[in-house]
Amino acid sequence: MEKDQDKILNEVTQSEYKYGFVSDIESESISKGLSESVVRLISQKKNEPEFMLEFRLKAFRYWQKMKMPEWAHLQIPEIKYQDIIYYSVPKQKVSGPQSINDIDPELKATFDKLGISLDEQKRLSGIAVDAVMDSVSVKTTFKENLAELGIIFCSFSEAVQEHPDLVKKYMGSVVPYTDNFFAALNSAVFSDGSFCYIPKGVRCPMELSTYFRINAANTGQFERTLIVAEDDSYVSYLEGCTAPKRDENQLHAAIVEIIANKNAYVKYSTVQNWYPGDKNGLGGIYNFVTKRGKCAGENSKISWTQVETGSAVTWKYPSCILLGDNSVGEFYSVAVTNNHQQADTGTKMIHIGKNTKSTIVSKGISAGFSNNSYRGLVKVTKNATNARNYSQCDSLLLGDKCGAHTFPYIEVDNKDSIVEHEATTSKIGEDQIFYCNQRGIKTEDAIGLIVNGYAKEVLNKLPMEFAVEAQKLLQISLEGSVG
Amino acid sequence: MSSEIVNIDIKDKLLDLYHTNHETLKSSSPDYINIIREKAIEQFKKLGFPDKKNENYKYTDLKKEFDNGYKTYLSQNNIKFEIKDIFSCDVPDLNTKVILLLNGWYYDRENLLIELPEGAIIGSFQKATEVYPELVKKHFAQYADTEKEGLVALNTAFVKDGIFLYVPKGVVIEKPIQIINVLMDEVEGFTQHRNLYILEENSQASIVVCDHTLSANNFLTNSVAEFFVGQNAQLDYSRIQNEHNGSKQVSHLFFHQERDSNVTANTISLHGGLIRNNISVLLNGEGCENNTYGLYLTDKGQHIDNYVFIDHAKPNCISNQLFKGVLDDFATGAFSGKILVRKDAQKTQAFQANKNILLTDDADIKTRPQLEIYADDVKCSHGATVGQLDENALFYMRARGINKKEAKLLLMYAFAHEVIQKIRVPALKDRINDLVEKRLRGELSRCNSCQMHCCNA
Numbered sequence: 001m002e003k004d005q006d007k008i009l010n011e012v013t014q015s016e017y018k019y020g021f022v023s024d025i026e027s028e029s030i031s032k033g034l035s036e037s038v039v040r041l042i043s044q045k046k047n048e049p050e051f052m053l054e055f056r057l058k059a060f061r062y063w064q065k066m067k068m069p070e071w072a073h074l075q076i077p078e079i080k081y082q083d084i085i086y087y088s089v090p091k092q093k094v095s096g097p098q099s100i101n102d103i104d105p106e107l108k109a110t111f112d113k114l115g116i117s118l119d120e121q122k123r124l125s126g127i128a129v130d131a132v133m134d135s136v137s138v139k140t141t142f143k144e145n146l147a148e149l150g151i152i153f154c155s156f157s158e159a160v161q162e163h164p165d166l167v168k169k170y171m172g173s174v175v176p177y178t179d180n181f182f183a184a185l186n187s188a189v190f191s192d193g194s195f196c197y198i199p200k201g202v203r204c205p206m207e208l209s210t211y212f213r214i215n216a217a218n219t220g221q222f223e224r225t226l227i228v229a230e231d232d233s234y235v236s237y238l239e240g241c242t243a244p245k246r247d248e249n250q251l252h253a254a255i256v257e258i259i260a261n262k263n264a265y266v267k268y269s270t271v272q273n274w275y276p277g278d279k280n281g282l283g284g285i286y287n288f289v290t291k292r293g294k295c296a297g298e299n300s301k302i303s304w305t306q307v308e309t310g311s312a313v314t315w316k317y318p319s320c321i322l323l324g325d326n327s328v329g330e331f332y333s334v335a336v337t338n339n340h341q342q343a344d345t346g347t348k349m350i351h352i353g354k355n356t357k358s359t360i361v362s363k364g365i366s367a368g369f370s371n372n373s374y375r376g377l378v379k380v381t382k383n384a385t386n387a388r389n390y391s392q393c394d395s396l397l398l399g400d401k402c403g404a405h406t407f408p409y410i411e412v413d414n415k416d417s418i419v420e421h422e423a424t425t426s427k428i429g430e431d432q433i434f435y436c437n438q439r440g441i442k443t444e445d446a447i448g449l450i451v452n453g454y455a456k457e458v459l460n461k462l463p464m465e466f467a468v469e470a471q472k473l474l475q476i477s478l479e480g481s482v483g
Numbered sequence: 484m485s486s487e488i489v490n491i492d493i494k495d496k497l498l499d500l501y502h503t504n505h506e507t508l509k510s511s512s513p514d515y516i517n518i519i520r521e522k523a524i525e526q527f528k529k530l531g532f533p534d535k536k537n538e539n540y541k542y543t544d545l546k547k548e549f550d551n552g553y554k555t556y557l558s559q560n561n562i563k564f565e566i567k568d569i570f571s572c573d574v575p576d577l578n579t580k581v582i583l584l585l586n587g588w589y590y591d592r593e594n595l596l597i598e599l600p601e602g603a604i605i606g607s608f609q610k611a612t613e614v615y616p617e618l619v620k621k622h623f624a625q626y627a628d629t630e631k632e633g634l635v636a637l638n639t640a641f642v643k644d645g646i647f648l649y650v651p652k653g654v655v656i657e658k659p660i661q662i663i664n665v666l667m668d669e670v671e672g673f674t675q676h677r678n679l680y681i682l683e684e685n686s687q688a689s690i691v692v693c694d695h696t697l698s699a700n701n702f703l704t705n706s707v708a709e710f711f712v713g714q715n716a717q718l719d720y721s722r723i724q725n726e727h728n729g730s731k732q733v734s735h736l737f738f739h740q741e742r743d744s745n746v747t748a749n750t751i752s753l754h755g756g757l758i759r760n761n762i763s764v765l766l767n768g769e770g771c772e773n774n775t776y777g778l779y780l781t782d783k784g785q786h787i788d789n790y791v792f793i794d795h796a797k798p799n800c801i802s803n804q805l806f807k808g809v810l811d812d813f814a815t816g817a818f819s820g821k822i823l824v825r826k827d828a829q830k831t832q833a834f835q836a837n838k839n840i841l842l843t844d845d846a847d848i849k850t851r852p853q854l855e856i857y858a859d860d861v862k863c864s865h866g867a868t869v870g871q872l873d874e875n876a877l878f879y880m881r882a883r884g885i886n887k888k889e890a891k892l893l894l895m896y897a898f899a900h901e902v903i904q905k906i907r908v909p910a911l912k913d914r915i916n917d918l919v920e921k922r923l924r925g926e927l928s929r930c931n932s933c934q935m936h937c938c939n940a
Contacts, residue, residue, distance in 0.1 A: 071538070073855075380869075382844055397859035400826070406854040412839075412869040413847040419870070425856050425863040 029088040032218060034081055036060060039188050042087050046157050046191070049164055059177035059187030066181045072344040073373040073405055076313055077249075079286065084220040084251055086189045142206065152197040153208055156224055159195035166197060170228050174257040174294045174321070182253040182288040182315075186222045190255070193223035198233040198264070207463055212241035212254075214274075214285070220251040227257070229264035231297060236267040238466055241310070245275055245283065249312060253288045262297030262324065267305070269462050270318075271470050274310035281340025281369070284312025291318035295327035295353075303330040304347065305461045307470040312341055317375065319348035322356035322384075329358040332458040336474065337370030337402070346376035346393075346407075351384040351417070360391035363455050366402035373405040380417045387417035395425040396454055493550050494532045498524070500555060501640055507557050511643060516612055519624050523639035530633035542817035542849045543759050543788040545634075548731040553673035553703050557643070559588045582606075582662045587674030587706075588644045590665075596647075601654045603688075604647070608679055611647035618649060622681055626709045626739040628763065635735050638675045638707040645676035645706070650686040650716075659689040659719070659908050666704070666730065667697035678708035682716040684741075689719035689908055694726050694755075701729040701756075709737045712744040714768065719907045721749040723915065724758055728783060731757040742768025742797075749906050751915055752779040752787055753922050759788045766793070766800040766828075777806040778902040780922050781814035781846075788817040791835075795828040798858075804835040807902050809895055809923070810846035817849045822863060824856040831858060835865040840872065840898060895923050 030041060039060045043053040068079070146153050152163060159167050177187035194210045214221045229235055239256075252274065260266050268291075277284025287310075293302035304318040320329030331347040349358035358378065366372040374393045395404035406423045428450050436446030452459075455474060459467050501508075501524050509517045532549065533540040582597075582605060583590040589607035596606030596614060604611075612619050629636040646662055666672065682688055696702060712718050718738075726732065732755055738746050752758050764773050779787045793802045802822065810816050822833045839848045852865040872894045880890035899919050906912040 395854075395856070397856065397861070400829070400859045402859070403855070403857040405856060406865065407851070408853070408867070409849070409851050410867055410869060411847070411849040412841060413844070415841040415844050415846065415871055417869065419868065421850075421852065421865075421867040423852070423854060423865050425854055425861060427859045427861070 029085045032083055032085045034086055038086055042189060042191060048160055051168055052160055056188050059184050062178055063184035063188055066184055068181055072315055074313055074315065074342045074344050079251060085218050086220060087191055088219040149202050150199040151202060151204055154195055156193035156195050170226055170259055174259060174292045175255050175290050179290060183255055183290045186224060186253045186255045190222040190224045194225045196227045198229045198235045200230040201232045204235040207236045207238055209238040214250055223254050225256040227266060228259045229261060229266045231262040231264060234265045236463055238463060239270045241272055241274055247283045249284055249286055251286050256291040258293035258302055260293065260295050260300035260302050263299045264297060265301045267303045269466055270306040271466055272306065272308045272310050273473060276310045276341050277312040279339045286313045287311035287316065289316040294321045295324050295329060298324040299326045300324050301328040305332045305458065307473065308335040308343060308345060309473045314343040314345050316345045317347055320358065321350045322358065323352050325353040326355045327353055331360045332461045333362045334455045334458045335372055336365045337372045339368040339370060341370045344373045344375055346374045348377040349389060351380045351387040353384060355386045356384055357388045361457055362393040363458055364395040364404055366404050367398040369401050371403040373407060375407040377409040378419055379411045380414050380419060382413045384414050385416045387414060389419045391421040393423040397427045493546060497637060498528060504557055513612055513616060515620050516642060520640050520642060523629050523636045526629050527633055527636035527640055530636060533633050539790060548703060548757060551671065554670045555673045556586050582646065584664045584676055586666055586668060586672055587676035599656060602651045603654050603656055604649045605660060606647055608645040608647040608677055609643060618681065622711050623679055626737040627707050634705055634733055635707055638677060638705055641675045642677045645678040648680045650682045650688050652683040653685045655687040659691050662690065662692045664694045665697055666702040668700060671701045673703045675705045680710045682712050682718055684713040685715045687717040691911060692722040694724045696726040696730050704732045707735045710739060712738065712740045712746055714741045715743045717745045719747050721906055721911060724752040724755050726755045728756040728785060730755055733759045735761040738764045740766050740771045740773060743770040745772045747774040747907055750777040753918060755785060757786045761790045763792045764794065766795050766797060769797050769799045771800040773802040775804045776902050776905045778899055779808040779816060781816060782811035783814065785814045791820040793822050793833060795824045795831045795833060798827060798829045801832045805902060806837045807898060809840045810848055811842040813845035815847050819851040821853040821855065824858050824861055826857045828858050829860040831861040833863045837867045839869045841869060892923055896920055
């Protein structure tokens with residue numbers, strides 16, 4: 001048994017990151033470093049209106065005054081912000097791809113390799129994709145079909161050009177640039193991202209998806225997603241990401257903002273699979289993401305589901321501000337860390353409206369030398385009568401050199417609310433494995449089974465296509481590993 | 484001999500207080516203590532006073548409490564009262580010898596060290612530093628964390644008197660020892676008593692500590708107690724905090740447990756203007772068991788903050804934490820519990836629960852049950868709830884003719900009972916049951932026959 005475990009653990013630690021290739025695509029980058037002129041240059045290159053430049057500059061000036069936060073349970077070597085290239089564009093012959101044929105074949109091949117077909121044939125699976133490579137949106141599919149319903153789904157830069165009023169109204173309304181260090185940095189230098197607007201009463205017929213890819217070396221990726229769901233609308237949004245294997249760490253600092261108005265329902269699912277670094281902890285993406293949704297209207301609902309398997313460092317707290325009465329926030333998360341990965345992730349649920357409900361289910365799995373922390377805040381303000389929260393944070397340890405930590409914060413200021421928090425930490429029980437073995441299931445399969453069962457509660461919340469990918473990812477990272 | 488703190492930054496004030504009085508402080512203690520004292524003040528200088536930016540003090544603002552012109556007791560004060568006349572605790576089975584600390588000083592100056600049967604000693608800490616230098620040297624300031632905690636460093640720098648208990652190898656003290664901390668003065672006083680409890684191998688003791696205020700002035704306490712619990716020793720420690728609303732108390736308990744030792748610590752907070760309890764436990768040997776329980780019943784503008792840190796340094800240990808609280812009026816409360824399971828501490832079982840009932844919208848509670856785990860073969864869980872009384876249960880009782888007020892009381896009483904029943908001294912358990920019931924009824928929670936009307940203020 002002992003030997004088996006070692007072998008299996010070895011296999012796991014040696015399993016390859018299959019998205020680690022580099023595409024040979026010419027890209028146009030600006031020189032590295034960050035200054036006010038770089039911010040101006042980015043804005044200029046993107047031909048942005050005045051208000052955008054102002055927003056960026058304000059954010060940049062604010063960022064200069066800030067210090068990198070140190071409260072997270074992470075050990076991050078100093079990030080040299082002046083060594084990062086803040087803007088890199090895959091070179092295109094024409095200013096923007098008009099049809100699929102205009103896209104660089106190499107680029108197209110890259111996305112095909114990743115299993116993201118930019119072809120319209122994707123219709124079969126019913127997913128509209130906005131592919132973002134090195135901070136620039138490459139291609140948005142199904143745009144026309146969606147437009148018929150009044151849905152706007154395009155790259156952020158396009159939205160800035162074509163729907164400046166919407167961008168101006170909502171950008172920064174959920175995550176202001178003053179929010180935190182990385183939000184300020186992103187607000188200053190973000191290059192692109194996705195924009196999605198669902199008009200009143202529209203139920204988006206297909207899953208919308210953004211695929212992020214970092215390709216060029218020494219670049220940072222700073223994208224911004226803004227989703228606005230008007231009254232009575234519904235949208236399910238997917239996000240995926242990969243990056244090539246490189247020895248140096250790359251920085252990814254993104255912002256996602258969601259606004260759900262009256263009766264709207266936004267479901268946001270992420271499968272985060274940035275390059276996690278090699279088994280000695282060399283390289284990998286530093287992932288600092290600010291995700292926040294605002295349930296602005298009555299009966300609105302925002303649901304976050306995330307499967308976090310990648311990144312050397314993850315710092316991410318998808319949150320819900322439950323402002324509208326009867327609004328609902330949900331957070332489902334599976335975070336897997338292996339080798340030298342570190343994750344500090346969780347959520348914030350701020351109950352402000354009456355009868356607001358939130359559910360938190362977080363499953364952490366740590367293996368190798370990794371550290372996996374859940375950090376969350378549930379806050380019930382004075383007027384949030386009848387607020388209800390249920391949190392469950394479980395950790396599974398696979399190995400004796402990894403760590404699993406839980407740092408929940410619960411602040412209640414209202415007597416009619418009920419807040420519950422539960423957490424357990426354990427390893428896979430020998431009795432569970434024995435039970436499976438007894439029934440003819442190999443140890444390796446048994447562990448796969450148990451881990452999958454353990455994560456099922458969250459995986460079930462993912463849209464079908466994603467659930468399959470997520471399950472495979474789990475299998476790659478953890479199949480058969482046992483502590 | 485005493486000094487007023489003048490209006491400058493609190494840290495500088497305290498440093499100043501030390502420097503103006505360090506001759507007095509030093510003259511009263513042997514050199515080995517003074518060396519530690521000097522180090523501690525340097526440490527305090529470095530660490531500073533914990534403000535709200537300190538994550539561990541996020542929910543309790545001590546600055547404004549410490550920033551009052553309290554009188555510091557640098558030597559024994561001469562308040563005389565006849566303990567037997569005004570104080571008699573009717574908890575039977577308690578050791579007849581009542582140990583009294585007045586404003587942080589051991590009261591009975593005639594019997595500074597009392598010999599208990601079989602060589603056990605209890606008495607004044609200050610006296611013990613002279614009489615038993617070897618013992619004190621071995622244990623003093625070994626367990627209290629002056630490296631990280633500014634207030635512990637401050638207490639260590641000002642170390643004067645407190646309780647000293649020594650239970651030698653294999654000695655079992657049958658009857659619980661009762662220690663009473665009394666605060667009484669005509670001016671507002673700041674006490675920093677320092678206590679050292681040593682339980683050697685295979686020994687056993689049970690301690691009951693009651694905190695009382697006897698005059699209506701405001702008081703501030705910053706106390707430290709160190710417990711060394713040797714191999715296979717057993718310690719029951721119960722503390723009843725029953726001070727008036729003008730009293731602010733910061734206490735630090737450090738439990739150091741050796742192999743196979745067993746500690747149960749109950750903290751029952753009935754009254755107090757501001758209470759901050761820091762409880763640190765180091766399980767330094769295999770097979771230890773630690774039970775840390777707390778109950779807090781607060782109302783009006785009271786504030787209670789319990790901070791518990793359990794360090795599982797060795798394998799095969801068990802720890803249980805249960806903290807329950809009822810918050811009424813505009814009382815505020817906080818609980819932080821942290822379980823650290825170190826890399827080698829396999830087969831650890833650590834459980835933590837914090838349950839709260841809010842009775843009004845103005846009351847609030849903040850709870851942080853935390854786990855930090857570096858070993859894989861462990862069973863750890865934590866849970867926290869914030870809620871109100873069960874409507875169904877209320878309805879059930881009312882349907883059976885119990886009026887609403889009584890039904891509510893019954894439920895609260897039942898809620899509190901979970902903690903009370905963990906107290907291992909039966910007589911004390913009954914007494915506390917009584918006190919809690921009265922407290923919940925809103926009556927003054929004092930012992931029937933006790934003449935100390937602590938809560939009148």
